[in-house]
Amino acid sequence: MLTVNHFILLSAILFCLGAVGVLIRRNPLVMFMSIELMLNAANLAFVAFSRYLNNLDGQIFVFLILTVAAAEVAVGLAIIVAMFRARENVDVDEVNELKG
Amino acid sequence: MPILVPDINLRIIAPALIVTVTAIVVLLGELVTPAERKRWLGYLSIAGLVVAAFAAFSLWGANASGFSGMVVADNFGLFLTLTIALSAALSILLSIPFIHAHEIDQGEYYVLLLASVAGMIVMATATDLIVIFLGLELLSLPLYILAAFQREDTRSLEAGIKYFLLGAFSSAFFLYGIALVFGATGTTNLAKIAASLAQSAGSPMLSIGVGLLMVGFAFKVALVPFHWWTPDVYDGAPTTVTAFMSVAVKAAAFGAFFRTFQFALPALALDWRAVAAVLAVLTMTLGNVAALLQSNVKRMLAYSSIAHAGYILIALVAMSANGLSSALFYLLAYTVTNLGAFGAVIALSDGARERLEIKDFAGAAREHPLVALALTICLLSLAGFPPFAGFVGKFLIFGAAVETGWAWLAVIGVLNSLVSVYFYLRPVVQMYMSEPAEGWSGIRVAPLVALALLIAVISVIALGVFPAPAIALAAGGLIR
Amino acid sequence: MSLLVFYLFAAIAVLAALGMVVLRNPVHSALSLALVFVSLAAMYVLLSAPFIAVAQVMIYAGAILILFVFVIMLLSPGTDQGVGALKAQRGLAILFGAALLVLLIAVLGGAVLPPTRGTFTPEAIAAEGDTQAVGALLFTNFLLPFEITSILLLVAIVGVIVLAKKRQSISKQ
């Protein structure tokens, strides 16, 4: 019997994988992809709750979040490209002029 | 099939709407404005903010809710709206000469700033977690770009990319928290969450959701240990952007923070108040102590803004009507004070060459006595020195904590503000008690900067000496 | 049957996600992510949300990921080499990622949904039509969030232009 818990556990696993991905990758593009994975995990949770609560709101949220993610990706990639243009390098560990 | 009619009530979102429309008008205006007239776009933006502020005033006491319970126009939200509009207007006054001097005077600067303001107003007046999330994103995205606005400067870009990556990271946590709260209560509407929790006890899933929400808010208002981005981003971003986000983001995010936790989650107060109290202690202490050794004014003010978030969090822990109004007052006081401080820092810069090291301020009092005086007043106010705005704010917050049995938190707050005096006075010592550094001659303070500074300093003094009207306004902040 | 489908796609999703995190080459990561997106779309179908499933494929796999791949191609970054400056980062990241996972599993594994249920049972949605139901809600109760996202998209466009276009004041010099 498929229950809501199956889906939430999957979403939890994906969420944590995404979080770890952000932490261990040095390429901002992959870090950002990991963040997208975390958002997707949240989406899965929303849809699962929506289904088992018989409450369509969750699906609407996912639709809205898709849009937000799109906007975020556009902005994020623009910043990453601008940074690449300025320093010909996309290793976030090299970006640490500001500290202390 | 029935005809569905959405619950449209434009009046209650009028302030945000006016700001958005202004942003679009400025965006279109950018196309037809020649390079040497870009400042008019700034004036236009300020005009839009003033109109939005009037709209907010006209809604005072309306206490109306709209868009199927998504937003509300209560005095709490309106007070924050006014604070945000004020901070934006003052920031733009500072920005007009600043972005010209730094050759980044594009109309999009104002568009992004106004869009961010719209997001802040949405966030401060939202009564649904999903709208709060959207407000958060709408305020954040423009700020990511504004932080990186000086594209040619690697520091600005670094600020942008750090802010963006960490901001998106924290947004994911926040969103996951919303999802869990949705699962645990079946709704994202704050009132319905409160109603649901009034009937049944919370579940572990809800606790985790609440924890993640707290992480999201903590990131935005820069609470330890979610504050790491703050010093770096404040340092690297254009100074006017730093000034703007140091105050306005706090106002918006704290608004939603209070609304969510105090209004929707009082049933779980036993749990989150303890966490918040610990975060407040960590935040105040770390912010103040880390600021002690900073040699750069922007970084120092960044750590100071962290510390101030800690003070405001005390008001949330107090979880009372007085706590709420004290937080509002504090946010207003902090807004004018911090903008005054940043305004003075900008006023002391030499065209595109900024003076950001504390030692650069040496002897400023001799060359620019009034700017030095203004900076001194603002720093003293930040330190909670009487009789300025910051003192009254701290008094109100600590008083609210004491009233509700959190005296020990107030004690730590007092201790912290004593420590803070030390670093706030360092620039003052430099300005008044050092021989002037070279290169002061011939620097003139831009009239708009002087105007912003004047407004800020008068407010700082007025809020300190005659705080009663502002306290009365803040006290009307009914949460819905 | 549905349980089998779930486990199949769950396995794909987890493995692909893992692949995205560990594969050195960004392009491989992006392709793994595409696989996660598609398997999630399958999950949405399982959850009686075909509209979201389609949107997921179209927006995430079709638009967002393509953008990622474009940028990867544009920047042609190398693969991640070594642990970099932060020696303990990887170990600690995995440790605390695991801790978070343990916490989440401990709670979510046995989570019970509240008794209050809405009216949108899978049957009701099927009767009305998924897209109609979502659309109707989107333009009534969720009109305001919907409009906010439109502003958000506008802001994103403006932001990207700002970061990409040539500056007038610079060409002036």
Next chain:
Amino acid sequence: MINYLWLVPALPLAGAAINAIFSRKMPRWLVSVLGVGSVGLSFLVALAEFFTVLGAGAQGVFNVSIYSWIPVGNFKIDVAFLLDPLSALMLLGVTGVGFLIHVYSTGYMAEDESYGRFFTYLNLFVFSMLILVLGSNYLLMYVGWALVGLCSYLLISFWFTRPAAAAAGKKAFITTRIGDFGFGLGVILIFVTFGSLNFADVFARAPQMFQLGAPIITTITLLLFAGAVGKSAQLPLYVWLPDAMEGPTPVSALIHAATMVTAGVYMVARSHVLFSLAPFSSEVVAVIGAVTALFAATIALTQMDLKRVLAYSTISQLGYMFLGVGVAAYGAGIFHLMTHAFFKALLFLAAGSVMHAMNGVIDMRQLGGLRSKMRWTYITFFAAALAISGFPLFSGFFSKDEILAQAFESGHIILWAIGLLTAGLTAFYIFRAFFLTFHTQARWTEDEGRKTESRHSPSSVVGHPSFHPHESPASMTVPLAILAVLAVVAGFVGMPSVMGPNFLEGFFAPVFGEAAAAIPAGTEWMLIGASVAVGLIGIGVAYWFYIASPEIPVNLAAQFKGIYTLLWNKYYVDEFYSAVFVEPGRRLAMFLWQVIDVQVIDGFANGLGRAMASFSGALRGWQTGYARAYALLMLVGTVIVIGWLMLR
């Protein structure tokens, strides 16, 4: 007249504001007129208010609300002034002595380039002090309390080009903030306990709500006293005051002798209702006061810097005041506060006059024989020295005697004995300073003046390349003369019952209640006799060693250690101590100063600063600049937060 009370603080504030903004564009005379005039007018208004209170007799307590300051819910704090005999007298002292010192400053600071800044700070200080004194609630008092600290800091480091001045300012600020923390906590606790910060409410409720010796009242009073210890430079937080002498001398006189440092005494007296309910706290106040008095007096014996002698003397005299208020002799404490304001301000101003004449030299080893060069300074210093020594019928005689008598009468025999011993030491060290400065042969020459690094305003070094001791201008000597008259006669307002009517006791009745039963005449005379005798012995010993037979200590020193004879030619004062106290005594005094004062207490303050700095450095170490590290730390925080929330 009560309706014009607000003018008293408003006038100096206006002076400060105008000078702050416009002083650079104004001629010097206008700055002076504004600076001095505002305080002068303020003094006149204060005088009128004083007579209003005096005329009202037992009804002389006025609560003047200016406006509602911080109203929150049903709790509100007004900007309100409390005018009663206590504050009226303080008003007179602050504005009166303040005015004289302002006048003096026009001469003393005449050549300083930051003339306008000086008067801005000085006026601001007077304003702050008046708020402290007039405030009718603890919050307003705290405002004044914090502001006077700020002004003190600004004025100590006024000559910031000297590192010592900047360091001293910092030290003063940090040390007093420690005390302020206690005061702040006390205010919070008062608010928690009484639900109000108004003096009237708190003092009305305290006796109803609490028994004698209630722990909460004891805690509150001890916290308040911690603030007083910092502000009034008592053990162990006194270290900042001697260093504060780096500021211009008028500042030393105004802030670090006559007014600000007495704020702690005023606060304890103002809170006497609370202290009366807390016998333990009062005991602590009295003991700390007495011990500080003795301790600081012994240190004063070894000091060579004239201003430092006066600084330790101030600490010692403040100890007397606390001894007074600690044994519930509130009127006596305030009485001594008043007389001390006159004679100590006078001593400082006279010392400043010497510095002015000697081009900044203040080391007594380089002074001497100035009697004939500076007639007015000499005479006025002499009057003040007699006053502080408790010479019969001089002001210090009456006030010190009253404190000692009350201490004795209340059964604190040991504290009385300490006070008596201190009186003898006081007489000795002040006359030692007097003789070394004005009598004995001159130990300065033209050449020495050039070599000496100026301790006066750095700008004046250029102006006076050579040593020409001269009497100071009238703007400086006239205030000296006025203060000298006050230092001589002020004591007669509070004569002991055996000698005449005690006007002050009746005056303070509306505040402190009716005076305790008079001390039996026999005891009274005995006590008077004892203090007079001790004072005269101190003066006599000083005279004997420095004037009558200066060769005695020389011989003694030679006898004890022949090698000292050579050194003696250079520093005969140091050797004199070896002779008189014979090594152990001298060592004790030096030990007190060098080990306890310089190492333990300074070390603690510095150590605290260093600890904070290294803590700060450690925190900065976490701010690595790596976005990924930040993300990791955020994840750690998240795990902790949700783990905690879950496990509860």
